[in-house]
Amino acid sequence: MNVINDSPRRKELTRQAAQLFVQEGFDRTTVRMLAQEMGIKSGSLFHHFRDKQEILAAVIEEGTQNALVIARAALDQCDNSAEARLQAMARAHLETLLTDRNAHVVALYEWRRLDPEARAHLSHLRDAYEALWEAVIDEALAEGLIHGDRFLVSRFVMGALNWTVRWYDPAGPRSPDDLAHELVAMITHRPA
Amino acid sequence: MNVINDSPRRKELTRQAAQLFVQEGFDRTTVRMLAQEMGIKSGSLFHHFRDKQEILAAVIEEGTQNALVIARAALDQCDNSAEARLQAMARAHLETLLTDRNAHVVALYEWRRLDPEARAHLSHLRDAYEALWEAVIDEALAEGLIHGDRFLVSRFVMGALNWTVRWYDPAGPRSPDDLAHELVAMITHRPA
DNA sequence: GGGTCAACCAAGCAAGCGCTAGTGTAAATG
DNA sequence: CATTTACACTAGCGCTTGCTTGGTTGACCC
Numbered sequence: 001m002n003v004i005n006d007s008p009r010r011k012e013l014t015r016q017a018a019q020l021f022v023q024e025g026f027d028r029t030t031v032r033m034l035a036q037e038m039g040i041k042s043g044s045l046f047h048h049f050r051d052k053q054e055i056l057a058a059v060i061e062e063g064t065q066n067a068l069v070i071a072r073a074a075l076d077q078c079d080n081s082a083e084a085r086l087q088a089m090a091r092a093h094l095e096t097l098l099t100d101r102n103a104h105v106v107a108l109y110e111w112r113r114l115d116p117e118a119r120a121h122l123s124h125l126r127d128a129y130e131a132l133w134e135a136v137i138d139e140a141l142a143e144g145l146i147h148g149d150r151f152l153v154s155r156f157v158m159g160a161l162n163w164t165v166r167w168y169d170p171a172g173p174r175s176p177d178d179l180a181h182e183l184v185a186m187i188t189h190r191p192a
Numbered sequence: 193m194n195v196i197n198d199s200p201r202r203k204e205l206t207r208q209a210a211q212l213f214v215q216e217g218f219d220r221t222t223v224r225m226l227a228q229e230m231g232i233k234s235g236s237l238f239h240h241f242r243d244k245q246e247i248l249a250a251v252i253e254e255g256t257q258n259a260l261v262i263a264r265a266a267l268d269q270c271d272n273s274a275e276a277r278l279q280a281m282a283r284a285h286l287e288t289l290l291t292d293r294n295a296h297v298v299a300l301y302e303w304r305r306l307d308p309e310a311r312a313h314l315s316h317l318r319d320a321y322e323a324l325w326e327a328v329i330d331e332a333l334a335e336g337l338i339h340g341d342r343f344l345v346s347r348f349v350m351g352a353l354n355w356t357v358r359w360y361d362p363a364g365p366r367s368p369d370d371l372a373h374e375l376v377a378m379i380t381h382r383p384a
Numbered sequence: 385g386g387g388t389c390a391a392c393c394a395a396g397c398a399a400g401c402g403c404t405a406g407t408g409t410a411a412a413t414g
Numbered sequence: 415c416a417t418t419t420a421c422a423c424t425a426g427c428g429c430t431t432g433c434t435t436g437g438t439t440g441a442c443c444c
Contacts (some may be wrong), residue, residue, distance in 0.1 A: 009421085025304065027219030031402060043404080044422050052402065109301065112217065147381070152366075152374045155359055156352040163351025174344075182344045189339070189381040201391085223432060235434080236392045244432065386444100393438075401430070406423100413418070 063103025255295025
């Protein structure tokens with residue numbers, strides 16, 4: 001019947017859906033609203049996605065996958081000091097949070113709306129991303145740059161970073177780079 | 193027609209609503225589900241609350257008000273050193289996050305579902321709470337216990353703490369006190 | 385012992401929901 | 415040229431939603 005692959009058209013529709021999901025929330029966004037935003041009728045929407053749930057999964061997958069790619073690239077391009085790597089991860093995290101802001105806000109707020117299968121699939125992606133963080137935290141601990149419990153420190157850092165979507169204003173005076181410096185300085189006690 | 197005051201019955205209903213809002217999310221929780229949880233019929237619900245929105249506002253107000261009371265009590269009971277006060281705030285924050293967990297999860301996740309009037313009213317409460325935090329952060333900066341931008345540091349700390357609702361397991365080996373110690377140690381660089 | 389009032393109920397309305405069925409059509413494919 | 419494919423349309427089914435209406439109950443009060 002319908003197409004479930006990842007055509008370029010589907011990518012674009014996914015991007016527009018993310019926008020609406022952020023504005024209205026997943027449950028309040030109707031398939032008719034989505035269709036209107038996409039410039040088609042509601043019936044046509046089900047040619048691209050099996051159901052409404054699948055649109056949510058597509059949005060979150062897109063954002064998480066991008067975050068992984070960007071973080072890996074950032075780690076490849078910086079030197080081996082734990083401080084530089086910590087900085088690079090923080091900065092990469094904040095940058096995806098901005099460039100793919102819609103997708104990430106949806107991932108943070110609407111994760112629980114995913115059905116079990118989609119959640120299991122996306123959990124793996126997210127775990128892979130968090131593993132990058134824990135590796136970098138481990139290096140910083142080994143070098144004595146920071147101290148404390150590996151698990152707790154990484155959760156605290158992720159929390160501080162993810163929370164930025166609630167207050168950060170890209171039009172304000174602070175760049176993502178500023179934020180990354182300030183955060184690393186806070187936990188390493190070296191001047192920003 | 194209906195009662196809009198804060199009767200004891202209404203308090204209890206609010207507590208039960210919070211539970212359901214956490215489990216299902218605000219939008220997915222129907223008035224029929226709420227009524228069943230409360231042991232009444234859906235029509236009777238509108239004797240206690242003007243509409244569904246008002247239930248959400250009641251849940252969030254309850255949680256935020258409690259957080260304020262607990263934080264103020266914690267600050268009153270500890271000595272004047274910036275480190276002790278930082279510790280006390282972090283601990284108080286984590287304790288409300290646990291004892292009033294449902295209300296706070298709702299406040300974090302469903303804030304955007306509030307209508308503008310309720311949001312404006314509750315914003316003031318939240319601002320009062322955040323002002324307590326900024327005062328304590330200011331003291332710590334003045335004493336040289338921590339360094340950096342006042343605004344950013346308080347946002348990072350609040351993010352790290354609020355994020356705990358996503359991963360913290362009360363049945364696990366770590367107490368809220370442990371978490372507070374570890375967090376303060378992380379940003380002050382003194383051993384936990 | 386009539387009046388008041390909070391609390392609850394049964395029944396249902398109007399609107400909106402996700403999704404399906406069946407059809408049209410222009411471009412790509414054999 | 416005939417067939418398939420991708421994408422869109424119209425129309426509407428079956429169900430759920432938040433909320434209203436009109437009325438009943440039992441405890442308390444002067």
